[in-house]
Amino acid sequence: MADNRTLYDKLVDSHTIRPLDTGSDEVLLYVDRTVLNEYTSPQAFTGLREAGRPVFRPESALAVIDHVNSTRPERIASPQAQADDLQMSYFVRNCRDFGIELFDLYHRQQGIEHVVMPELGLALPGLVIAAGDSHTTTYGAFGALGFGIGTSDIEHFLATQTLVYRRLRNMEIAVNGDLPPGVTAKDLIMAVIRKIGADGAQGHAVEFTGAAIRSLSIEERMTICNMAVECGARGALVAPDEKTFAYLRDKPRAPRGDALDAALENWRTLRTDEGAVFNARVEIAAGDIEPMVTWGTSPDQAAPISDIIPDPAREASPARRKDAERALGYMGLSPGTRLSDIRIDHAFIGSCTNARIEDLRAAAAVLKGRHAAPGVSAIVVPGSREVRRMAEAEGLDRIFRQAGFEWREPGCSMCLAMNDDVIAPGERCASSTNRNFEGRQGAGSRTHLMSPAMVAAAAVCGHLCDVRTLEPRHAD
């Protein structure tokens, strides 16, 4: 095999059972692992039932309830909540009948799938992980190829451990230099998406390289790979390094002892070879990035917080102009308004992009000794029970509560409003999530995406604001 391959090529090559004769660069791909949720799995299980097929390797799947469940502590305390819900109870039955391990509503490790997998050590360098959720790209932070699949592919995987897979083109996104103080991984990926557009990486697997990426923590890398799907990437990778290996060392289901030594030998080969050619390449200077917020209804309709809302009339492309006009109409905003003058009704800290312990620490650091502005309703939904416990052990829950935030149980929650955390029409939310489509947080809801620290700052100010301009607090 050629020795000038990209990391992506190595992952696909090592999992290719054989090329397929379909004339479109497809292969039969071996898939190591999946994670299932109650929302996208039902038809796959129904298909298996109808065909009388078992799951080929039940131990390669983990099932987690996350999308539809309430995050109100009292709902979780109710023993009937799960049994009374059709989606959750069908999921419980499927997992029992097909022998798949389930973290149900009451499980001590329950959480958002993309938070739970890494914290267990199930997202490992070199694996291919396909799952019925687009943010499966998160696992690229470990040098695993993660991507979302539709429900018939879930069924195919469960029955055969394989998928028909079309090879992507390779794109390198090199982020050089250092992020300025107060600028986060979320700002970095939002700046990338703004630069290349919501379809800028379509048809590509992206590899993030450069000094700024190497200096990110593993959780920060997850934020970047998670959100890369919002610029169309069907795979997002960071080559594993010593930080990756250190992160995995104490994870409950990661390899240990001799198995770890053998794994490490392989993991160290997982990098793009010198001389490998990318089909596309983008360069970004980390030093130029500011805290970012979205003003529209697509993740690329974003700008640095110090900016104003752009005038669609100055947009050269007619299609983009129309999109921007429509977005501003939906968002109830006018060109020329300073982003920092946009008032909010809600603040939401949560989601698989930004509800890990480092995210909660960053938000709590802003909120300590402060309070949400009058009229702002604010909630924190930790990414998992594990994150929730860690946060409580550090006293973060107290900081959030004292700041007027509700402290919830884990789930997707207001990220997509499939439970009872729904924003009313016309109301506006500062949100640490990844999607701002029309109606994403409830019919008529208006979403502004930003980092958890920026959500905290917006909650305090009552309007979008630059977290760096808040008075520093005395350490105590």
Ligand SMILES: CC(C)[C@H](C(=O)O)[C@@H](O)C(=O)O
């Ligand atoms: C529900 C699921 C299909 C969806 C996804 O694939 O990403 C959801 O998680 C989302 O974030 O929109």
Ligand code: SF4
């Ligand atoms: S937290 Fe949001 S983005 Fe992540 S899986 Fe749930 S709904 Fe999708």
